[in-house]
Amino acid sequence: MLPNLTVRPGRVSDRNALNELVKLIGPQCITELSGEGTSIDVEQTLVAVQGDCVIGFVAWLQDEMQAVIVGLGVRDTHRRFGVATQLVNALTEHFREAGVRLLEVVVPGDRVGAMVVFDSVGFRRLGRSAADSVTFEYRLWGRRNRADGFA
Numbered sequence: 001m002l003p004n005l006t007v008r009p010g011r012v013s014d015r016n017a018l019n020e021l022v023k024l025i026g027p028q029c030i031t032e033l034s035g036e037g038t039s040i041d042v043e044q045t046l047v048a049v050q051g052d053c054v055i056g057f058v059a060w061l062q063d064e065m066q067a068v069i070v071g072l073g074v075r076d077t078h079r080r081f082g083v084a085t086q087l088v089n090a091l092t093e094h095f096r097e098a099g100v101r102l103l104e105v106v107v108p109g110d111r112v113g114a115m116v117v118f119d120s121v122g123f124r125r126l127g128r129s130a131a132d133s134v135t136f137e138y139r140l141w142g143r144r145n146r147a148d149g150f151a
Contacts, residue, residue: 001080002050007090010045010048017054018042021073029073031106040071046090048083058087067095069105072114092121092138100140106133
């Protein structure tokens with residue numbers, strides 16, 4: 001656990017720091033959907049901040065009932081301290097409170113660290129694609145009793 005670590009919603013003022021972070025980590029931290037490059041939308045991003053420095057992020061796309069994680073990254077110097085796990089846990093809680101029922105992510109087969117994170121927080125592996133990517137899902141509506149009848 002890192003001292004002074006905060007996970008919070010992304011802000012417009014984080015845009016430059018997020019772009020720099022993606023450059024540092026490399027393009028593998030952003031998923032390409034349908035052949036189109038996906039950029040980070042700060043309004044659909046949680047950031048991990050230590051002091052004044054953005055050290056990690058998780059980004060998504062969503063509709064009313066479903067969300068897809070399109071980016072996850074942590075600075076090299078801050079890896080293996082649970083930052084990615086904290087980001088994903090905060091995101092699942094955010095979606096649970098928002099009433100989203102399903103969260104999915106596709107992880108390239110060579111991103112073993114990311115797969116460990118998703119396994120450790122309770123995502124279920126659905127299988128590998130021909131491109132050697134692994135699809136994970138997290139069913140939020142099955143995690144606690146809800147007033148709308150979903151258990």
